[in-house]
Amino acid sequence: MSDWVVLTLRAALEHPLEASCIAADRLAALGEREISALPIRHDRQAGVLGDFFTVRGERAARVRVVGGLDAADGIGTGMAGGELVIEGNVGRDVGLEMSGGTVDVNGNAGVNAGGARPGATRGVTGGEVIIRGSVAGDAAARMRRGMVVVTGDAGGGTGQGMIAGTVVVFGSIAAGVGRFLKRGSIVGFRDIERPATFRYACTYQPPHLQVLFHYLRRHHGLPVADAHVTGRYHRYSGDLAELGRGEILQWAGE
Amino acid sequence: MQINGVVIEDTFAEAFTMRAARIVITGKNAKWAREAALKLTGFATSVIGCKCEAGIERELAGTETPDGRPGLAVLFLTMDKESLPQRLIERLGQTVLTCPTTACFDGLTAAPDRLAVGKALRVFGDGFQGSKVVGGRRYWRVPVMEGEFLIDETFGMQKAVGGGNFLILGEDADAALGAAEAAVGAMDPIPGVVLPFPGGVVRSGSKVGSRRYKNMIATTNDAYSPTLRAITATALPEGVNSVLEIVLDGLDAPSIEAAMRAGIQAACRPGVRAISAGNYGGKLGPHHFHLRKIMGT
Numbered sequence: 001m002s003d004w005v006v007l008t009l010r011a012a013l014e015h016p017l018e019a020s021c022i023a024a025d026r027l028a029a030l031g032e033r034e035i036s037a038l039p040i041r042h043d044r045q046a047g048v049l050g051d052f053f054t055v056r057g058e059r060a061a062r063v064r065v066v067g068g069l070d071a072a073d074g075i076g077t078g079m080a081g082g083e084l085v086i087e088g089n090v091g092r093d094v095g096l097e098m099s100g101g102t103v104d105v106n107g108n109a110g111v112n113a114g115g116a117r118p119g120a121t122r123g124v125t126g127g128e129v130i131i132r133g134s135v136a137g138d139a140a141a142r143m144r145r146g147m148v149v150v151t152g153d154a155g156g157g158t159g160q161g162m163i164a165g166t167v168v169v170f171g172s173i174a175a176g177v178g179r180f181l182k183r184g185s186i187v188g189f190r191d192i193e194r195p196a197t198f199r200y201a202c203t204y205q206p207p208h209l210q211v212l213f214h215y216l217r218r219h220h221g222l223p224v225a226d227a228h229v230t231g232r233y234h235r236y237s238g239d240l241a242e243l244g245r246g247e248i249l250q251w252a253g254e
Numbered sequence: 255m256q257i258n259g260v261v262i263e264d265t266f267a268e269a270f271t272m273r274a275a276r277i278v279i280t281g282k283n284a285k286w287a288r289e290a291a292l293k294l295t296g297f298a299t300s301v302i303g304c305k306c307e308a309g310i311e312r313e314l315a316g317t318e319t320p321d322g323r324p325g326l327a328v329l330f331l332t333m334d335k336e337s338l339p340q341r342l343i344e345r346l347g348q349t350v351l352t353c354p355t356t357a358c359f360d361g362l363t364a365a366p367d368r369l370a371v372g373k374a375l376r377v378f379g380d381g382f383q384g385s386k387v388v389g390g391r392r393y394w395r396v397p398v399m400e401g402e403f404l405i406d407e408t409f410g411m412q413k414a415v416g417g418g419n420f421l422i423l424g425e426d427a428d429a430a431l432g433a434a435e436a437a438v439g440a441m442d443p444i445p446g447v448v449l450p451f452p453g454g455v456v457r458s459g460s461k462v463g464s465r466r467y468k469n470m471i472a473t474t475n476d477a478y479s480p481t482l483r484a485i486t487a488t489a490l491p492e493g494v495n496s497v498l499e500i501v502l503d504g505l506d507a508p509s510i511e512a513a514m515r516a517g518i519q520a521a522c523r524p525g526v527r528a529i530s531a532g533n534y535g536g537k538l539g540p541h542h543f544h545l546r547k548i549m550g551t
């Protein structure tokens with residue numbers, strides 16, 4: 001048993017790599033040889049994980065993936081526990097439909113981070129996705145429970161159809177965020193162009209954000225500014241075309 | 255045994271097993287956290303008449319609280335595990351929920367026994383309440399006129415010790431009070447302990463039952479009442495004209511012992527003749543704190 005399982009990419013990926021087998025809880029029970037033998041698809045061709053990654057460590061619920069993973073899709077899919085750290089950029093569908101544990105991306109993520117499969121009624125049902133960069137498109141679509149934090153920018157489909165949970169975006173969010181939001185919170189530090197089906201409620205200091213931001217600082221080491229921790233937020237309720245129990249919280253200053 | 259010329263009597267304090275919760279109250283500043291804590295712990299001196307005992311354990315810096323704001327830790331105790339959630343729901347709902355800027359958190363997060371206090375109080379939101387899970391803890395957001403009240407869904411409960419005590423036998427009332435104040439000051443920094451009585455001091459220590467009134471479960475401790483020295487079986491040494499009691503509750507016996515040690519040491523000063531303790535012959539409470547053993551270690 002090791003403290004960490006470290007997967008290091010052997011060579012730059014020339015084609016999309018479907019790597020949904022990489023999830024901390026699944027690797028926790030496996031030895032090095034079993035991990036190397038996990039099925040993986042590269043450019044639609046079947047292969048095994050060991051063809052693309054060197055594997056160091058075994059039987060640990062803490063996994064570090066190293067390398068240029070921009071074309072590696074689906075890492076952390078369905079993860080139910082453990083800690084998965086991705087050193088660098090990652091492809092689409094990271095943390096897809098996960099239900100527990102933490103996925104920590106030290107870089108940018110592709111579309112549909114912390115998201116749902118096409119046509120699925122719900123996506124993430126628990127756990128935390130931390131992206132220390134931007135998301136090239138949507139994040140947290142149809143999330144049922146859990147948390148997605150993006151320290152950079154996010155696309156307009158972020159939080160689309162969210163049922164509950166929390167999304168925090170430090171940077172800018174493209175127009176249309178929160179469409180079809182039922183419950184849940186979308187928090188932004190910059191101006192947010194909301195759908196017309198959101199209605200202004202008040203400007204206040206949400207106490208749960210202070211708990212959340214201190215947690216992000218202490219547990220994940222995220223640089224949340226004091227002004228954002230103690231500041232006031234505009235609260236917009238919506239999506240009123242849906243259940244209307246959700247909220248967009250936009251930072252309004254100190 | 256003597257400390258600074260003060261006799262430490264060869265006796266023990268008899269204490270009981272209770273159930274405790276630690277409530278963390280934060281506020282916009284320490285003033286508002288204290289306002290809520292004072293109301294919460296008001297009229298909570300003794301289970302005999304208050305159904306619970308409570309006190310402020312210590313102040314908390316922002317680095318110690320979930321929301322980074324200044325706060326206070328309160329220990330809250332009842333005699334049984336069934337009544338603890340009910341008392342908490344009543345009191346938190348009337349004192350902390352109502353207090354501007356405050357939030358309310360569990361201070362015993364590792365305790366396996368969980369009390370669904372926040373879950374019960376959430377219904378004040380009349381269906382408009384919502385929850386948030388942060389770091390595996392569920393918090394309830396209750397909409398109120400000020401904005402929102404935030405409270406942990408559950409609070410931990412653990413076994414605790416209630417009724418630790420010692421008696422300060424003074425030459426006069428001023429000497430006893432001065433020694434009691436010194437004792438309280440020395441016990442204040444000890445973690446895991448609260449002194450539920452006013453200023454931490456009791457002037458009306460009691461005995462079990464009554465000589466005259468059958469319906470009374472506690473009456474004046476006549477053996478330690480100076481005005482009754484001549485007409486009752488007194489326990490007062492010569493020269494003692496006033497007695498004050500320090501009662502303390504704690505999360506465990508070592509915390510009680512540490513606080514008693516600090517308090518008794520501070521109380522042994524000029525004007526104090528002896529330090530004693532209250533007990534019931536050792537037949538009622540499972541925790542016995544022997545004064546000489548505590549002060550000898």
